[in-house]
Amino acid sequence: DGGITQSPKYLFRKEGQNVTLSCEQNLNHDAMYWYRQDPGQGLRLIYYSQIVNDFQKGDIAEGYSVSREKKESFPLTVTSAQKNPTAFYLCASSTLSGAFEQFFGPGTRLTVL
Amino acid sequence: LAKTTQPISMDSYEGQEVNITCSHNNIATNDYITWYQQFPSQGPRFIIQGYKTKVTNEVASLFIPADRKSSTLSLPRVSLSDTAVYYCLVGDRMDTGRRALTFGSGTRLQVQP
Numbered sequence: 001d002g003g004i005t006q007s008p009k010y011l012f013r014k015e016g017q018n019v020t021l022s023c024e025q026n027l028n029h030d031a032m033y034w035y036r037q038d039p040g041q042g043l044r045l046i047y048y049s050q051i052v053n054d055f056q057k058g059d060i061a062e063g064y065s066v067s068r069e070k071k072e073s074f075p076l077t078v079t080s081a082q083k084n085p086t087a088f089y090l091c092a093s094s095t096l097s098g099a100f101e102q103f104f105g106p107g108t109r110l111t112v113l
Numbered sequence: 114l115a116k117t118t119q120p121i122s123m124d125s126y127e128g129q130e131v132n133i134t135c136s137h138n139n140i141a142t143n144d145y146i147t148w149y150q151q152f153p154s155q156g157p158r159f160i161i162q163g164y165k166t167k168v169t170n171e172v173a174s175l176f177i178p179a180d181r182k183s184s185t186l187s188l189p190r191v192s193l194s195d196t197a198v199y200y201c202l203v204g205d206r207m208d209t210g211r212r213a214l215t216f217g218s219g220t221r222l223q224v225q226p
Contacts, residue, residue: 035216040218041218042200042216042217042218042219043157043214043216044216045214045215088154090156090157092156101147101159101162102157102159102214103159104155104156104157104158105156106155106156107154107155107156109154
């Protein structure tokens, strides 16, 4: 089945540690995105990538880093510089034309202990 | 990106029609209107998109008046499973420079039995 997978579903981190969230898609989409969602809030864009080996900062990129070495993969690293990392993280992908339809993964819930 | 305004929450009963209105006074000529649905602890799911007049698919209808400064998502005969948060988004479908979406806080729909 085509879709987006994220792992792990739940992640616990100690303060001061970096942690990497995985996102993989087999939809052959060019664009991939990372969003953060806090309780009761909408989604905020962290980073996005439209092509391999290129990515752009979103609205809240500080304390995060990404890579896009393969079309299918767009991992997100939450660094120790991110002040309030506890949140629900969503990865999405889309084509670069046509409808504004983004396909979302199931999300990773990160908790900093 | 055009700012959108939606009601924070709405209540309905099973079998009723629900209309959620979104205001987007600063919508630009090339902007499309898109609606997403999100269940708790899941990623948003695309519902419908339109540019003007009326669009209908198997789950919803989207009504857009001639001035395009607002839009209404119509859900016919809602069921308990339609309880979710609904997001209205406005964006330029042709803007390949940034196809990432800006999500507001959405409208929390609660369907009662």
